[in-house]
Amino acid sequence: MIKMKIFLFVSLLQSIFLIGSLEAGCPVYLTISLTGKTLQDTFLEINWGPNCYGPPQWVGIYSQDPTISNFEPDLRINGIANRTGKMITSIKLGKLNFPGGWNKQDGNEQPPSQYPKGKCLPHYVASYNGTELLTMDCLKIQPNWMAKIKDVNQMPLKNILLPGTHASGAFMGSSSKSNSILVRDYLVAQQFDVWTQLVFGIRYLDFSIGYKNMNTANEADNFWIANENMLITPLVGILRDVRHFIKRSGEMIVLDFSSFPIGFYKHPEIYSSLFRILRQELGDEAYRRNVSNEEHCANRNFRDLLQQDKHLMILFPSQELPYPENESNLICQPWRRFSTSFMNISQTLDYMRLLFSKKPDSPVRDDGWIFTAVRSMEQTLNTHQLQTAKERAAVLNPKVNQWLNGPWGNNANVVAMDYFSNTNIVDLAIHVNAQKAFIMANKDFVNLNILNLY
Incomplete structure (x- = not known):
C-alpha cells in the first residue's frame, strides 16, 4: 500500500509538472471569429496564452496536419510579442462538414465514430522557433468528450465544469426567411444550431420559451424559442x-x-401543455429523480443517470405546474443562476472574483450553479452605444475565457455564453475536469491542493 501511495504521489507530481511546463510555454489554438455575414465567410482567429513566457518566432495555419508532412502553411504570422492575445486571420471557415457520421443529416445505419480525444477539422495551427515545432492544435469537434474522461462519471454534476450556451436555440440559419435586422443582429445569440453546438462539445443548453397560439391541431406548434x-x-x-x-x-x-x-404569465395550463411536449419528446431519455427525499439533482453523477439508462437532466420550475404535474420525477428544480447581463467588463471581473473564489461572502454554495457570461441589448442602450449580439460577445467572451483559464476554472460549474465559438471553453472544460476527476479518484492516497502549485 505504501508503494502504491508513493507511485500515485509521484504520478500526480509528474502531472503537475507537465501542466506547469505547458503553461510556461505558449499554448496556441484556433477559434471561430464573430465576423462575416454568413458562417462560411467567417474568419478563423488564432489565440495565444494566457501568460506566454516564451512566445514563438512564428505561427502557421494549415489545411492539413503539419506534423505528418512538411507542408507549407496557408498563412504565416511572425512576431507574436505580447503574452496573451488573439488575431483574426484571412482564412475563412468554409462549409462545415463533420467526419465520422456526425452531420445531422447522416443516416443511422452505421454508428458514428467515437472520438475520445476529439477529431480535427481541416484547420490546424502550429507554432515554431525556426524549424522547431513547439505546439500544434486544430479546430475540432468533441462529440464524446464527457464519456471518455476517466472517473468523471463519478463526480457530482455540481463539481463538473459544463460548457454551455445562453439562449441556445436563438439561432437562425442562412435559409431562414426572416430578413429582420433586429432578429439577425440583436436577437440571434449563436452561430450554430443546437445539434452543431452539441457536436462541438457543449453540454448545457439554456432555453427561454415563448407561447403563441398558431391555431393548428398540433399543440407543439405554439411553443417557440x-x-x-x-x-x-x-x-x-x-x-x-x-x-x-x-x-x-x-x-x-x-x-x-x-x-x-x-404568453405564460398566470396561465398554468400553458406550462402543462409544454410539460406534455417535453414528456412526449424527451421523457424516455430524462433522468427520474427520487421525489420522496426531495433530492437535488446536482448531487447526482453521470453514473447515476446511466444506471437508469438516461442521458438527459431537465431543469424546470415545477412550482409553475398544477398538481400532480408539479410533483413529476421527470423534472429537476432549477440551479442557482448568476448573470453579467447589466455589467461592464470591470464589473464582470469583480463579480467573477466574488463568485468563483467561493469565499464566505460569495453567494455560491455547495450546489449546482450557472454563470451566464452575457451582456444584454438593454445594457448597451444604457451606455448609449448599441452593439449587436456578436459585438457584445466579441468583447466579453475572450475576457471570461482568459479568466477561467486560471484557478477560477476549477471552481466553475456551468458557464454559459452567447456565441461560444470564439472561445476554447470546451477544451478548457475537458482539461479542468480531467484534473478534478484524477484528484477525486485518488483522494485516499494523496491530499494536495493543486491550485497552490500553479
Whole structure:
C-alpha cells in the first residue's frame, strides 16, 4: 500500500509538472471569429496564452496536419510579442462538414465514430522557433468528450465544469426567411444550431420559451424559442435534435428551461401543455429523480443517470405546474443562476472574483450553479452605444475565457455564453475536469491542493 501511495504521489507530481511546463510555454489554438455575414465567410482567429513566457518566432495555419508532412502553411504570422492575445486571420471557415457520421443529416445505419480525444477539422495551427515545432492544435469537434474522461462519471454534476450556451436555440440559419435586422443582429445569440453546438462539445443548453397560439391541431406548434422577449424559432425541432444527439453519442446533457417571457404569465395550463411536449419528446431519455427525499439533482453523477439508462437532466420550475404535474420525477428544480447581463467588463471581473473564489461572502454554495457570461441589448442602450449580439460577445467572451483559464476554472460549474465559438471553453472544460476527476479518484492516497502549485 505504501508503494502504491508513493507511485500515485509521484504520478500526480509528474502531472503537475507537465501542466506547469505547458503553461510556461505558449499554448496556441484556433477559434471561430464573430465576423462575416454568413458562417462560411467567417474568419478563423488564432489565440495565444494566457501568460506566454516564451512566445514563438512564428505561427502557421494549415489545411492539413503539419506534423505528418512538411507542408507549407496557408498563412504565416511572425512576431507574436505580447503574452496573451488573439488575431483574426484571412482564412475563412468554409462549409462545415463533420467526419465520422456526425452531420445531422447522416443516416443511422452505421454508428458514428467515437472520438475520445476529439477529431480535427481541416484547420490546424502550429507554432515554431525556426524549424522547431513547439505546439500544434486544430479546430475540432468533441462529440464524446464527457464519456471518455476517466472517473468523471463519478463526480457530482455540481463539481463538473459544463460548457454551455445562453439562449441556445436563438439561432437562425442562412435559409431562414426572416430578413429582420433586429432578429439577425440583436436577437440571434449563436452561430450554430443546437445539434452543431452539441457536436462541438457543449453540454448545457439554456432555453427561454415563448407561447403563441398558431391555431393548428398540433399543440407543439405554439411553443417557440424566445430571446430579448421576442420569438425566434419553433421549439419542437430543437428538442428532437437534442434527442437525436443523445441517442447517437451517449453523452450527458443538462437542459435548462430558464424563463418563460411570452404568453405564460398566470396561465398554468400553458406550462402543462409544454410539460406534455417535453414528456412526449424527451421523457424516455430524462433522468427520474427520487421525489420522496426531495433530492437535488446536482448531487447526482453521470453514473447515476446511466444506471437508469438516461442521458438527459431537465431543469424546470415545477412550482409553475398544477398538481400532480408539479410533483413529476421527470423534472429537476432549477440551479442557482448568476448573470453579467447589466455589467461592464470591470464589473464582470469583480463579480467573477466574488463568485468563483467561493469565499464566505460569495453567494455560491455547495450546489449546482450557472454563470451566464452575457451582456444584454438593454445594457448597451444604457451606455448609449448599441452593439449587436456578436459585438457584445466579441468583447466579453475572450475576457471570461482568459479568466477561467486560471484557478477560477476549477471552481466553475456551468458557464454559459452567447456565441461560444470564439472561445476554447470546451477544451478548457475537458482539461479542468480531467484534473478534478484524477484528484477525486485518488483522494485516499494523496491530499494536495493543486491550485497552490500553479
